[in-house]
Amino acid sequence: xxxLGEKTPKTAxxxxxxxxxxxxxxxxxxxRGFHEASVASITANAGVAQGTFYIYFDSKERLFGALVGDxxxxxRAYLHDAVDGADSxxxxxxxxxxxxxxxxxxxxxxxxxxxxxxxVDPEAFRAxxxxxxxxxxxxxxxxxxxxxVRPGETEGRSWALMxxxxxxxxxxxxxxxxxxxxxxxxxxTDMIDRGLRPEGRQP
Amino acid sequence: xxxLGEKTPKTAxxxxxxxxxxxxxxxxxxxRGFHEASVASITANAGVAQGTFYIYFDSKERLFGALVGDxxxxxRAYLHDAVDGADSxxxxxxxxxxxxxxxxxxxxxxxxxxxxxxxVDPEAFRAxxxxxxxxxxxxxxxxxxxxxVRPGETEGRSWALMxxxxxxxxxxxxxxxxxxxxxxxxxxTDMIDRGLRPEGRQP
DNA sequence: CCTGAACATGACACCTGACTCATGTTTCAT
DNA sequence: ATGAAACATGAGTCAGGTGTCATGTTCAGG
Numbered sequence: 510x511x512x513l514g515e516k517t518p519k520t521a522x523x524x525x526x527x528x529x530x531x532x533x534x535x536x537x538x539x540x541r542g543f544h545e546a547s548v549a550s551i552t553a554n555a556g557v558a559q560g561t562f563y564i565y566f567d568s569k570e571r572l573f574g575a576l577v578g579d580x581x582x583x584x585r586a587y588l589h590d591a592v593d594g595a596d597s598x599x600x601x602x603x604x605x606x607x608x609x610x611x612x613x614x615x616x617x618x619x620x621x622x623x624x625x626x627x628x629v630d631p632e633a634f635r636a637x638x639x640x641x642x643x644x645x646x647x648x649x650x651x652x653x654x655x656x657x658v659r660p661g662e663t664e665g666r667s668w669a670l671m672x673x674x675x676x677x678x679x680x681x682x683x684x685x686x687x688x689x690x691x692x693x694x695x696x697x698t699d700m701i702d703r704g705l706r707p708e709g710r711q712p
Numbered sequence: 713x714x715x716l717g718e719k720t721p722k723t724a725x726x727x728x729x730x731x732x733x734x735x736x737x738x739x740x741x742x743x744r745g746f747h748e749a750s751v752a753s754i755t756a757n758a759g760v761a762q763g764t765f766y767i768y769f770d771s772k773e774r775l776f777g778a779l780v781g782d783x784x785x786x787x788r789a790y791l792h793d794a795v796d797g798a799d800s801x802x803x804x805x806x807x808x809x810x811x812x813x814x815x816x817x818x819x820x821x822x823x824x825x826x827x828x829x830x831x832v833d834p835e836a837f838r839a840x841x842x843x844x845x846x847x848x849x850x851x852x853x854x855x856x857x858x859x860x861v862r863p864g865e866t867e868g869r870s871w872a873l874m875x876x877x878x879x880x881x882x883x884x885x886x887x888x889x890x891x892x893x894x895x896x897x898x899x900x901t902d903m904i905d906r907g908l909r910p911e912g913r914q915p
Numbered sequence: 916c917c918t919g920a921a922c923a924t925g926a927c928a929c930c931t932g933a934c935t936c937a938t939g940t941t942t943c944a945t
Numbered sequence: 946a947t948g949a950a951a952c953a954t955g956a957g958t959c960a961g962g963t964g965t966c967a968t969g970t971t972c973a974g975g
Contacts (some may be wrong), residue, residue, distance in 0.1 A: 523921070543831070562964090665880070696868045703907045704906045
């Protein structure tokens with residue numbers, strides 16, 4: 510068992526099989542939610558036998574936790590790319606918010622899986638966000654050091670900013686995926702900009 | 713069936729029984745989550761027979777949806793009281809945020825039930841937040857009209873502000889309920905204040 | 916090529932828990 | 946008082962699902 514909660518395969522065949530299970534699980538969990546999804550259906554879609562599942566995971570719950578870890582890495586990579594090259598902190602916020610909504614639109618099932626994890630494997634969920642928040646806070650602290658953000662408590666700010674993205678993702682990514690988000694992103698980014706920028710500084 | 717999804721009782725006895733079921737369900741769902749909770753356990757704790765449950769609800773899912781409706785009303789009442797008498801919009805935001813964290817600390821199971829509803833009865837969840845957001849936006853629009861908030865798009869702002877409270881509730885209400893939230897509330901409120909206040913206005 | 920370890924199979928044992936129903940009791944308007 | 950509607954019972958039905966296991970097959974190093 511590795512840190513993702515699955516048994517690490519030792520052969521190429523094993524790695525292929527594990528991947529097939531993870532991919533099928535992502536679809537199944539995303540579409541039907543944790544308790545509607547069944548191991549039988551996941552293995553059927555993956556094209557393997559039921560028993561094979563238990564070579565790689567101890568239980569359905571463990572698979573779910575492993576998926577959350579996997580998806581977390583993918584989301585972070587996506588956001589990292591999206592934000593790369595931004596020339597100011599506020600540009601980081603703007604791109605981060607927009608990209609997150611885009612990510613949710615393209616991968617709604619990943620969003621749902623991560624959120625549902627709160628009720629399936631609360632510890633994995635907590636670890637995921639605590640980790641994410643640390644990274645966020647580091648970024649904010651650096652921006653403070655660079656004089657781009659007004660000094661002050663940054664932990665609470667980080668959680669507030671994550672909450673904004675998460676909820677905007679729900680509203681405009683899941684519930685109204687067709688809507689043009691540019692005005693909303695501008696409006697929210699403007700609010701964040703004014704909320705964070707140093708005293709007496711104009712855009 | 714009324715709008716809450718339960719059959720409205722026609723006698724005093726019926727109303728008492730329904731209340732007992734709702735109360736027991738709140739405890740059970742809050743403590744164990746939707747799929748760990750069982751109708752058998754809820755009815756046992758309520759002191760009624762299993763079959764009685766189905767006089768009032770079509771299914772376990774429907775009960776869950778009904779609870780969310782019920783709890784929504786209680787949260788709104790709580791926040792309304794907490795915010796009553798605030799003499800400025802920013803004071804409304806400050807008290808709202810602080811009270812929400814307090815509410816989550818005192819009624820963690822209600823918070824969990826509402827959030828889990830997203831995966832049990834998505835339509836009830838959506839209705840709940842769309843409704844809440846409308847009220848929030850009305851409040852913001854009024855503040856704009858009163859010159860307390862900078863004019864601009866208010867729908868996205870509302871969702872951003874709700875997201876902040878929700879996430880702060882998770883972080884400081886559920887995960888670290890012992891923490892003194894005053895500094896965090898001040899920090900976040902300050903950010904919101906600067907984010908919303910009219911051009912060139914000082915606190 | 917050979918052999919042990921890794922991987923795969925799928926029928927099935929076993930259990931949980933939602934929901935039903937035939938029967939009985941309470942309420943309350945008339 | 947009385948009867949019809951409302952409410953209550955709880956043992957039993959049944960579907961659906963997780964996890965097991967005895968038996969095969971494939972892989973990789975020697």
